[in-house]
Protein backbone atom coordinates (compact mmCIF):
# COMPACT_ATOMS: atom_id res chain seq x y z
CA UNK A 1 0.00 0.00 0.00
CA UNK A 2 1.40 3.39 -0.99
CA UNK A 3 1.61 6.16 1.58
CA UNK A 4 -0.24 9.08 -0.08
CA UNK A 5 1.06 11.78 2.26
CA UNK A 6 4.73 11.39 1.52
CA UNK A 7 6.77 13.88 -0.51
CA UNK A 8 7.04 12.19 -3.94
CA UNK A 9 10.76 13.06 -4.08
CA UNK A 10 11.49 11.13 -0.87
CA UNK A 11 12.40 7.85 -2.53
CA UNK A 12 14.12 5.85 0.24
CA UNK A 13 12.87 6.50 3.77
CA UNK A 14 14.13 4.65 6.84
CA UNK A 15 12.83 5.35 10.31
CA UNK A 16 14.14 3.80 13.47
CA UNK A 17 15.52 0.86 11.52
CA UNK A 18 16.93 -1.70 13.95
CA UNK A 19 18.28 -5.18 13.30
CA UNK A 20 19.27 -7.73 15.91
CA UNK A 21 20.92 -11.00 15.00
CA UNK A 22 19.90 -13.42 17.75
CA UNK A 23 22.24 -16.07 19.19
CA UNK A 24 22.17 -19.45 17.52
CA UNK A 25 20.05 -21.87 19.65
CA UNK A 26 22.22 -24.31 21.61
CA UNK A 27 20.96 -27.40 19.80
CA UNK A 28 21.82 -25.87 16.42
CA UNK A 29 25.40 -24.98 17.33
CA UNK A 30 26.46 -28.58 16.71
CA UNK A 31 25.43 -28.30 13.07
CA UNK A 32 26.27 -24.66 12.32
CA UNK A 33 29.74 -23.99 10.92
CA UNK A 34 29.74 -20.57 12.59
CA UNK A 35 27.36 -19.50 15.30
CA UNK A 36 26.48 -16.46 17.42
CA UNK A 37 26.80 -16.65 21.20
CA UNK A 38 25.38 -13.19 21.87
CA UNK A 39 22.84 -10.91 20.26
CA UNK A 40 24.40 -8.58 17.67
CA UNK A 41 22.80 -5.16 17.25
CA UNK A 42 23.72 -4.64 13.59
CA UNK A 43 21.50 -1.55 13.19
CA UNK A 44 20.25 0.66 15.99
CA UNK A 45 17.48 3.17 15.19
CA UNK A 46 18.70 4.37 11.79
CA UNK A 47 16.76 7.29 10.25
CA UNK A 48 17.46 8.33 6.68
CA UNK A 49 15.82 9.98 3.69
CA UNK A 50 17.33 9.75 0.20
CA UNK A 51 15.61 11.99 -2.32
CA UNK A 52 15.30 11.71 -6.10
CA UNK A 53 18.57 12.68 -7.78
CA UNK A 54 20.49 12.47 -4.51
CA UNK A 55 23.47 10.25 -3.68
CA UNK A 56 24.03 9.21 -0.09
CA UNK A 57 27.37 7.63 0.76
CA UNK A 58 27.21 5.16 3.64
CA UNK A 59 30.49 5.13 5.50
CA UNK A 60 31.61 3.04 8.43
CA UNK A 61 34.23 0.60 9.64
CA UNK A 62 33.82 -3.16 9.13
CA UNK A 63 30.70 -4.40 10.88
CA UNK A 64 29.10 -0.93 11.07
CA UNK A 65 25.86 -2.24 9.55
CA UNK A 66 26.07 -0.98 5.95
CA UNK A 67 25.33 -4.28 4.21
CA UNK A 68 22.60 -5.17 6.71
CA UNK A 69 20.86 -1.87 5.96
CA UNK A 70 21.07 -2.51 2.21
CA UNK A 71 19.84 -6.09 2.57
CA UNK A 72 16.78 -4.91 4.51
CA UNK A 73 15.89 -2.40 1.78
CA UNK A 74 16.10 -5.00 -0.99
CA UNK A 75 14.14 -7.57 1.04
CA UNK A 76 16.95 -10.08 1.66
CA UNK A 77 16.46 -9.80 5.41
CA UNK A 78 13.93 -8.13 7.69
CA UNK A 79 14.25 -5.41 10.32
CA UNK A 80 13.63 -6.25 13.97
CA UNK A 81 12.15 -2.79 14.62
CA UNK A 82 11.46 0.36 12.64
CA UNK A 83 10.34 0.75 9.07
CA UNK A 84 11.84 1.12 5.62
CA UNK A 85 10.07 2.23 2.46
CA UNK A 86 10.89 2.86 -1.18
CA UNK A 87 8.50 5.12 -3.15
CA UNK A 88 6.14 4.73 -0.21
CA UNK A 89 6.14 0.93 -0.52
CA UNK A 90 6.99 -0.99 2.63
CA UNK A 91 10.23 -2.95 2.13
CA UNK A 92 8.86 -5.96 4.00
CA UNK A 93 5.19 -6.08 3.10
CA UNK A 94 5.57 -4.93 -0.52
CA UNK A 95 8.95 -6.55 -1.16
CA UNK A 96 8.01 -7.79 -4.65
CA UNK A 97 7.16 -4.27 -5.87
CA UNK A 98 10.16 -2.78 -4.05
CA UNK A 99 12.43 -5.18 -5.91
CA UNK A 100 11.12 -3.76 -9.21
CA UNK A 101 11.84 -0.22 -8.06
CA UNK A 102 15.35 -0.80 -6.68
CA UNK A 103 18.49 -1.72 -8.59
CA UNK A 104 20.79 -3.72 -6.29
CA UNK A 105 24.50 -4.12 -6.92
CA UNK A 106 25.95 -6.48 -4.31
CA UNK A 107 29.57 -6.24 -3.25
CA UNK A 108 30.87 -9.34 -4.99
CA UNK A 109 31.21 -10.70 -8.52
CA UNK A 110 30.01 -14.13 -7.44
CA UNK A 111 26.56 -13.61 -8.90
CA UNK A 112 27.86 -13.20 -12.48
CA UNK A 113 28.10 -16.28 -14.69
CA UNK A 114 31.76 -16.26 -15.69
CA UNK A 115 31.39 -18.47 -18.78
CA UNK A 116 28.46 -16.51 -20.19
CA UNK A 117 28.63 -13.23 -22.12
CA UNK A 118 27.49 -9.85 -20.81
CA UNK A 119 24.30 -10.08 -22.85
CA UNK A 120 23.57 -13.63 -21.67
CA UNK A 121 24.05 -12.62 -18.04
CA UNK A 122 21.58 -9.78 -18.47
CA UNK A 123 19.10 -12.03 -20.32
CA UNK A 124 19.17 -14.57 -17.51
CA UNK A 125 18.77 -11.92 -14.83
CA UNK A 126 15.89 -10.26 -16.68
CA UNK A 127 14.09 -13.56 -17.17
CA UNK A 128 14.50 -14.38 -13.47
CA UNK A 129 12.96 -11.01 -12.70
CA UNK A 130 9.98 -11.89 -14.87
CA UNK A 131 10.69 -9.38 -17.66
CA UNK A 132 9.08 -10.15 -21.05
CA UNK A 133 11.43 -11.41 -23.80
CA UNK A 134 10.68 -8.51 -26.16
CA UNK A 135 10.98 -5.75 -23.57
CA UNK A 136 14.11 -7.36 -22.21
CA UNK A 137 16.01 -7.32 -25.53
CA UNK A 138 15.43 -3.56 -25.89
CA UNK A 139 16.26 -2.88 -22.27
CA UNK A 140 19.52 -4.86 -22.49
CA UNK A 141 20.69 -2.73 -25.43
CA UNK A 142 19.82 0.40 -23.47
CA UNK A 143 21.64 -0.55 -20.25
CA UNK A 144 24.72 -1.84 -22.11
CA UNK A 145 24.91 1.51 -23.89
CA UNK A 146 24.38 3.41 -20.62
CA UNK A 147 27.37 1.74 -18.97
CA UNK A 148 29.50 1.91 -22.19
CA UNK A 149 29.68 -1.85 -22.49
CA UNK A 150 28.26 -2.32 -26.00
CA UNK A 151 31.67 -3.41 -27.41
CA UNK A 152 31.76 -6.18 -24.75
CA UNK A 153 28.11 -7.25 -25.23
CA UNK A 154 29.19 -10.65 -26.57
CA UNK A 155 32.37 -11.04 -24.53
CA UNK A 156 32.55 -13.81 -21.96
CA UNK A 157 32.69 -12.35 -18.44
CA UNK A 158 35.79 -14.37 -17.49
CA UNK A 159 37.75 -12.40 -20.11
CA UNK A 160 36.68 -8.99 -18.86
CA UNK A 161 38.56 -6.61 -16.54
CA UNK A 162 37.34 -5.91 -12.97
CA UNK A 163 36.16 -2.47 -14.15
CA UNK A 164 34.09 -3.98 -16.99
CA UNK A 165 32.58 -6.53 -14.64
CA UNK A 166 31.63 -3.77 -12.23
CA UNK A 167 29.94 -1.92 -15.10
CA UNK A 168 28.11 -5.12 -16.05
CA UNK A 169 26.85 -5.47 -12.47
CA UNK A 170 25.69 -1.86 -12.65
CA UNK A 171 23.93 -2.62 -15.97
CA UNK A 172 22.20 -5.54 -14.26
CA UNK A 173 21.05 -3.27 -11.44
CA UNK A 174 19.65 -0.83 -14.04
CA UNK A 175 17.78 -3.53 -15.97
CA UNK A 176 14.32 -3.11 -14.39
CA UNK A 177 14.43 0.69 -14.89
CA UNK A 178 14.73 1.41 -11.15
CA UNK A 179 14.00 4.65 -9.27
CA UNK A 180 16.63 3.82 -6.64
CA UNK A 181 20.08 2.24 -6.80
CA UNK A 182 21.80 0.45 -3.93
CA UNK A 183 25.49 -0.09 -4.56
CA UNK A 184 27.51 -2.06 -2.01
CA UNK A 185 31.23 -1.32 -2.49
CA UNK A 186 30.81 -0.91 -6.27
CA UNK A 187 34.47 -0.04 -6.81
CA UNK A 188 35.91 -2.72 -4.48
CA UNK A 189 38.22 -4.65 -6.85
CA UNK A 190 38.42 -1.90 -9.50
CA UNK A 191 41.59 0.10 -10.22
CA UNK A 192 41.46 3.85 -9.38
CA UNK A 193 41.05 5.11 -12.95
CA UNK A 194 38.25 2.68 -13.80
CA UNK A 195 36.70 3.42 -10.38
CA UNK A 196 36.65 7.13 -11.18
CA UNK A 197 34.87 6.37 -14.49
CA UNK A 198 32.31 4.22 -12.67
CA UNK A 199 31.61 6.91 -10.07
CA UNK A 200 31.22 9.58 -12.76
CA UNK A 201 28.71 7.31 -14.48
CA UNK A 202 26.80 6.86 -11.22
CA UNK A 203 26.74 10.63 -10.63
CA UNK A 204 25.44 11.25 -14.17
CA UNK A 205 22.77 8.58 -13.76
CA UNK A 206 21.59 10.01 -10.44
CA UNK A 207 21.24 13.44 -12.02
CA UNK A 208 19.81 12.52 -15.41
CA UNK A 209 17.39 9.81 -14.29
CA UNK A 210 16.71 11.35 -10.86
CA UNK A 211 17.68 8.16 -9.11
CA UNK A 212 18.03 7.97 -5.35
CA UNK A 213 21.41 6.31 -4.80
CA UNK A 214 22.79 4.65 -1.69
CA UNK A 215 26.43 3.71 -2.03
CA UNK A 216 28.99 2.27 0.37
CA UNK A 217 32.72 2.55 -0.05
CA UNK A 218 35.78 2.24 2.14
CA UNK A 219 37.66 4.63 -0.15
CA UNK A 220 37.01 8.03 1.35
CA UNK A 221 38.57 9.96 -1.52
CA UNK A 222 35.86 8.46 -3.74
CA UNK A 223 33.15 9.62 -1.39
CA UNK A 224 34.56 13.12 -1.46
CA UNK A 225 34.51 13.02 -5.28
CA UNK A 226 30.81 12.10 -5.23
CA UNK A 227 29.95 15.38 -3.44
CA UNK A 228 27.10 13.49 -1.87
CA UNK A 229 25.16 13.26 1.34
CA UNK A 230 26.88 11.11 3.94
CA UNK A 231 25.62 8.68 6.55
CA UNK A 232 28.32 7.73 9.04
CA UNK A 233 27.52 4.47 10.82
CA UNK A 234 29.34 2.97 13.75
CA UNK A 235 28.22 -0.17 15.54
CA UNK A 236 24.82 0.17 13.85
CA UNK A 237 24.29 3.75 15.13
CA UNK A 238 24.20 6.94 13.08
CA UNK A 239 27.14 9.17 13.98
CA UNK A 240 26.40 11.79 11.35
CA UNK A 241 23.82 12.28 8.64
CA UNK A 242 23.85 15.20 6.27
CA UNK A 243 25.86 16.77 3.50
CA UNK A 244 29.63 16.68 3.43
CA UNK A 245 29.86 20.48 3.33
CA UNK A 246 27.99 20.71 6.62
CA UNK A 247 30.24 18.00 8.04
CA UNK A 248 33.20 20.19 7.10
CA UNK A 249 31.62 23.34 8.50
CA UNK A 250 30.80 21.69 11.82
CA UNK A 251 33.81 19.47 12.35
CA UNK A 252 36.69 20.82 10.35
CA UNK A 253 39.71 22.23 12.13
CA UNK A 254 41.94 23.23 9.22
CA UNK A 255 45.66 23.52 9.76
CA UNK A 256 47.19 26.94 9.42
CA UNK A 257 50.43 27.19 7.47
CA UNK A 258 52.64 30.25 7.93
CA UNK A 259 55.59 30.74 5.60
CA UNK A 260 58.18 33.00 7.25
CA UNK A 261 61.16 34.92 5.89
CA UNK A 262 63.72 32.87 7.85
CA UNK A 263 64.01 29.86 10.14
CA UNK A 264 64.66 32.25 13.03
CA UNK A 265 61.37 34.03 12.31
CA UNK A 266 59.63 30.65 12.23
CA UNK A 267 61.03 29.75 15.66
CA UNK A 268 59.93 33.13 17.03
CA UNK A 269 56.38 32.65 15.68
CA UNK A 270 56.27 29.10 17.13
CA UNK A 271 57.16 30.60 20.53
CA UNK A 272 54.46 33.25 20.11
CA UNK A 273 51.92 30.53 19.33
CA UNK A 274 53.09 28.44 22.27
CA UNK A 275 52.41 31.39 24.61
CA UNK A 276 48.82 31.35 23.31
CA UNK A 277 48.60 27.64 24.12
CA UNK A 278 48.82 26.50 20.47
CA UNK A 279 51.21 23.72 19.53
CA UNK A 280 53.23 24.49 16.39
CA UNK A 281 55.54 22.44 14.15
CA UNK A 282 58.50 24.16 12.52
CA UNK A 283 60.03 22.91 9.29
CA UNK A 284 62.69 25.31 7.95
CA UNK A 285 60.89 28.60 7.45
CA UNK A 286 57.40 27.06 7.64
CA UNK A 287 55.22 26.83 10.73
CA UNK A 288 52.09 24.69 10.96
CA UNK A 289 49.54 24.75 13.73
CA UNK A 290 45.88 24.13 14.44
CA UNK A 291 44.04 27.18 15.82
CA UNK A 292 41.74 25.96 18.56
CA UNK A 293 40.44 29.08 20.32
CA UNK A 294 37.00 30.60 19.72
CA UNK A 295 38.41 33.60 17.82
CA UNK A 296 40.01 31.35 15.19
CA UNK A 297 42.83 32.59 12.94
CA UNK A 298 42.03 36.29 13.51
CA UNK A 299 42.49 36.09 17.28
CA UNK A 300 45.64 34.02 16.85
CA UNK A 301 47.27 36.60 14.57
CA UNK A 302 46.25 39.47 16.82
CA UNK A 303 47.89 37.62 19.69
CA UNK A 304 51.16 37.41 17.74
CA UNK A 305 51.42 41.23 17.56
CA UNK A 306 54.46 42.62 15.66
CA UNK A 307 55.73 39.09 14.90
CA UNK A 308 53.14 38.95 12.09
CA UNK A 309 55.20 41.41 10.00
CA UNK A 310 57.62 38.58 9.10
CA UNK A 311 54.87 36.35 7.69
CA UNK A 312 55.33 35.94 3.93
CA UNK A 313 52.35 33.68 3.15
CA UNK A 314 49.51 32.26 5.15
CA UNK A 315 47.02 29.59 4.11
CA UNK A 316 44.51 27.21 5.63
CA UNK A 317 44.96 23.56 4.70
CA UNK A 318 41.65 21.65 4.63
CA UNK A 319 41.55 18.43 6.64
CA UNK A 320 41.47 15.24 4.56
CA UNK A 321 38.02 13.62 4.76
CA UNK A 322 39.65 10.63 6.46
CA UNK A 323 40.76 12.81 9.40
CA UNK A 324 37.45 14.63 9.53
CA UNK A 325 35.52 11.37 9.80
CA UNK A 326 38.00 9.97 12.32
CA UNK A 327 37.29 13.06 14.42
CA UNK A 328 33.51 12.46 14.27
CA UNK A 329 34.03 8.85 15.38
CA UNK A 330 36.44 9.86 18.13
CA UNK A 331 34.31 12.64 19.62
CA UNK A 332 30.82 11.27 18.88
CA UNK A 333 28.27 13.35 16.99
CA UNK A 334 26.29 16.02 18.77
CA UNK A 335 22.58 15.15 18.99
CA UNK A 336 21.66 17.74 16.34
CA UNK A 337 24.21 16.41 13.89
CA UNK A 338 23.10 12.82 14.31
CA UNK A 339 19.88 13.11 12.34
CA UNK A 340 19.16 15.30 9.40
Ligand SMILES: Nc1ncnc2c1ncn2[C@@H]1O[C@H](COP(=O)(O)OP(=O)(O)OP(=O)(O)O)[C@@H](O)[C@H]1O
Nearest residue numbers: 021036040042060061062063064065066067068069
Ligand atom coordinates in the same frame (compact mmCIF):
# COMPACT_ATOMS: atom_id res chain seq x y z
N1 LIG B 1 23.80 -13.16 8.92
C1 LIG B 1 24.35 -12.66 10.03
N2 LIG B 1 24.29 -13.32 11.19
C2 LIG B 1 24.81 -12.83 12.32
N3 LIG B 1 25.46 -11.65 12.39
C3 LIG B 1 25.58 -10.94 11.26
C4 LIG B 1 25.04 -11.40 10.02
N4 LIG B 1 25.32 -10.48 9.07
C5 LIG B 1 26.00 -9.50 9.68
N5 LIG B 1 26.15 -9.76 10.99
C6 LIG B 1 26.81 -8.90 11.99
O1 LIG B 1 26.14 -7.65 11.98
C7 LIG B 1 27.08 -6.57 12.10
C8 LIG B 1 26.98 -5.64 10.89
O2 LIG B 1 27.44 -6.35 9.74
P1 LIG B 1 27.38 -5.74 8.27
O3 LIG B 1 27.87 -6.80 7.33
O4 LIG B 1 26.04 -5.16 8.02
O5 LIG B 1 28.46 -4.56 8.38
P2 LIG B 1 29.21 -3.75 7.23
O6 LIG B 1 29.24 -2.34 7.67
O7 LIG B 1 28.57 -4.04 5.90
O8 LIG B 1 30.65 -4.37 7.27
P3 LIG B 1 31.75 -4.54 6.08
O9 LIG B 1 32.29 -3.18 5.80
O10 LIG B 1 32.76 -5.45 6.67
O11 LIG B 1 31.03 -5.14 4.90
C9 LIG B 1 28.44 -7.23 12.25
O12 LIG B 1 28.73 -7.33 13.64
C10 LIG B 1 28.26 -8.60 11.64
O13 LIG B 1 29.13 -9.54 12.23
